[in-house]
Amino acid sequence: MSEAIPISLTVNGRTHRLFVQPWHTLLQVLREQILLTGSKRGCNQGVCGACSVTIDGAVVRGCLTLAVNATDREIVTVEGLAAGNELSPVQQALLDRGAVQCGFCMPGMAVAATALLADNPDPSDDEIRDGLSGNLCRCSGYVKVIEAVRSASAGGAS
Amino acid sequence: MSDYVSPVGQGIPRLETRDKITGKAVYADDMSRPDMLFGVIVPSPHAHARIAGYDVSAALALDGVVAVVTGEDIGDHKIGPFIKDETALAVGKVRYMGEPVAAVAAVDLETAKQAARLIDIAYEELPAVFDTDAAMAEDAPVLHENSGDYIKVFEADSDGNAMAIIEIVEGDVASAWENCAAIVEGSYETQAQCHSYMEPCSALAEIDSNGKITIWSSNQSVFHVQAFTADALGIPMSKVRCVTPQVGGAFGGKMEQTVQPAAAALARATGRPVKVTLTREQDFEMIRARHPGKVWMKTGAAADGTLLAREVRIVLDAGAYADDSPGVAGIAALFCRGPYRIENVSIESRPIYTNKLRSGAFRGFGGPQVAIAGETQIDEIADRLGLDPIDVRLKNAVRPGEEWMIGVALNKAGLSECLNRVRAASGWDEKRKAAPNGSGRRRGIGVACIPHISGVLTSGAIVRILEDGTAVLNTGAVDNGQGSDTVLVQICAAALGLDVDRVSVATPDTDGSPYNWGTTASRVTYMAGRAVVAASEDAVNQLKQRAAIMMECAEEDLELRDGGRIGIKGVPEAEVGFRDISGFSHWVAGGPVIGTNSLAYDGPDFDPKRGFLRGFPFGKIGAWIFAAQAVEVELDEATGRITPLKIWSAHDIGKAINPTAVEGQIQGGIVQGLGYALCEEMVWDSGRLANPSFMDYKIPGIADVPPQIETILVEDPDEDGPFGAKGIGEPPIVGIAPAISNAVAHAAGIRLRRLPMTPERVLRTLKE
Secondary structure (H helix, E strand, C coil): CCCCEEEEEEECCEEEEEEECCCCEHHHHHHHHCCCCCCCCCCCCCCCCCCEEEECCEEEECCCCEHHHHCCCEEECHHHCCECCECCHHHHHHHHCCCCCCCCCHHHHHHHHHHHHHHCCCCCHHHHHHHCCCCCCCCCCCHHHHHHHHHHCCCCCC | CCCCCCCCCCCCCCCCHHHHHHCCCCEHHHCCCCCCEEEEEEECCCCCEEEEEEECHHHHHCCCEEEEEEHHHHCCCCECCCECCECCCCCCEECCCCCEEEEEEECCHHHHHHHHHHCEEEEEECCCCCCHHHHHCCCCCCCCCCHHHCCECCCCEEECCEEEEEEEEECCHHHHHHHCCEEEEEEEEECCCCCCCCCCCEEEEEECCCCCEEEEECCCCHHHHHHHHHHHHCCCHHHEEEECCECCCCCCCCCCCCCHHHHHHHHHHHCCCEEEECCHHHHHHHCCECCCEEEEEEEEECCCCCEEEEEEEEEEEEECCCCCHHHHHHHHHHHCCCCECCCEEEEEEEEEECCCCCECCCCCCCHHHHHHHHHHHHHHHHHHHCCCHHHHHHHHECCCCCECHHHCECCCCCHHHHHHHHHHHHCHHHHHHCCCCCCCEEEEEEEEEEEECCEECEEEEEEEECCCCCEEEECCCCCCCCCHHHHHHHHHHHHHCCCHHHEEECCCECCCCCCCCCCCCCCHHHHHHHHHHHHHHHHHHHHHHHHHHHHCCCHHHEEEECCCEEEECCCCCCEEEHHHHHHHHHHCCCCCCEEEEEEECCCCCCCCCCCEEECCCCCCEECCEEEEEEEEEEEECCCCCEEEEEEEEEEECCCCCCHHHHHHHHHHHHHHHHHHHHCCCCCEECCEECCCCCCCCCCCCHHHCCCEEEEEEECCCCCCCHHHCCCCCCHHHHCHHHHHHHHHHHHHCCCCCECCCCHHHHHHHHHC
């Protein structure tokens, strides 16, 4: 094994000083070193989206991002969406609409939906589909996910 | 307290949702234990080979490797739910590429992976068969030479690689054909579908100083995990404890063994906790799939559309091991007549061994393979006779109060109502009348009906009243994400007259939970739900007995009142709350209140005088549920692409305990059905799975879902079901492919008999 590299990662507002191998993915470091296991490993290939996190507001795949490339930037994971016990509007809508079944895709889905609404506060249904097209869910059929994101959007009071 | 609202019928969010959307929910791979090792499984590189020897020295010499186990180490302990024909790690032979052969535990995952590559296993390759035709050929290599010695839990004939032959005969098909005004006949082929649960299989096992192994794993039944792990390791069940963290989807794929026996074997070999989590690729190659099916079917009807006869030959590709194949083949044989009264049937169903990944349980359980044949033949019959497809279905639909297949009495059957509701909601009559809309993009609408069961095997429940008058419910039923914990708590709370936040639900644990056969067969709401109602009633009776002592009255004079109170009938002010009763029972007299129930499915059975049923591997099954689904599609004749535009899905569910959860089950099943109908297909190149990733095996994404999916709940309470409820899990997936095939026939006059209905296949059929 090569020499571990010292890095610092800022996750959900907290800075962690760590030693990582150059090939360690952000997902691996989040789950195994920082012990934030909310982000999931569904395919480890960048397809399923269960590991979605944001870096400086942009959605990335934790499994395709090297930890060493995420240093000194703002990383937000599913654990960083709620303010204490208060769910974010997207989380609350997913809960209220019954969009969550097994929940394995939900950390990534919630992160991606949050980023989508930050970019576009009042998306059309097509824009919601487009914004979440990188997040696979095998349980819900997506119907209630779309309803939830619509209801959490600026024009979605209902 | 008149402001109490019964939780039954309320679409409350699932109890664990908050944990799931904040990242707090713990799945197996999220767990770690002190001193934990990481396990990796070594797969077979051959489809069929004899194991000539093992050399594990290089792997063991690697720094950080703690143990290697092979089939030789754990021994020839065979497992299997119907036929005990496989071992947790291959012994003597491998029979599919990807089969677990050895496992290694190391201090970290990277070391374990490296060690797995260093394990040197010598093989002598054997001739292999990759499809059922080759496997049934006279000179085909036999996969299981000693199958006669295998333990079977059912009686059936077998024939070479055909592990079982299941037959159903009623009436006299041969003479019925003469009375038919229309007869259709065809061959249909369906593909292997991957469950594609989002959470890859994972298990963490640890062993205590007395040799007792505890396993946390992703599964559908802790009791199955306990039984097959004990079997696989050759140890008593009392030495295995199985627990369930959150499960990231299952759909049948986690009903039998996944990686639990390997994790347990490594824990035993090392004395340390070991976690084994598959990569997505391994999960594709190693676990199980939906059976590819080849179905030949012939159906005949009288001029008025009355179905007179159906003859069916079903061949299912079971892969290398039996797993749930006899069950799936049995259910396919049972369901292939559809939810119709047909007096003359002759059915044969054979699950066949081949050198591929085992096939097993998958939502629908044999239904989808036969529905594409049966439901498109109904439309062909209607077409021949100039009748409307819904009218033909209504004419033949099973009806409440009648007997149908093999003399089973049907108390309730909401199929006609489902059909009528779908017809009205979809604007069926208008859309079917519309003239074909030229060439280019054509629209059509099609329908399909589905029969299923929700009553089978056994369940139990324990309702314990805590010292403060709240309750804890323990059923041992694993929630795979469909929401059974929530639904069972709603049932329990309603039966006790409490709010749901006064009832907690225990994690399934083989050391403390009552037995539940499994979260499978659409049975938990119905079966575990019935046990919960009965256990709650038992608890209420005990509460009354204690209250009678406290209030110095007769038990018969007492009644349960909403909000957790027992009172004297006709005397509103004379009552005691659960808290006081429970305090009294714990500290003064009567003893803690623990309501229990134990239940086996006890509904109407087949009548041997009414038909011939052979090789069927289940006992009593029932609590029948029915559904009708319609799909409107657009067919692009230039590209061959089928786009589903709108879907209507009506379900005879008895009573929706949680309507939101029911809708979620229907919507999710429909979208899995779209994948099965249009794009999902596991493809093998000889013995090698060619597309073991979500990159190459496409499941529907959010953009593939039609903008309108309308769920219709037909509620006619079942007499035995909890608060009238029946199951819902499986039917929503089953009708989608045949409804789409029928819609394409309506749009363009072509008959698609091969799934998935990809643009290539559609174009080929259009050209023919």
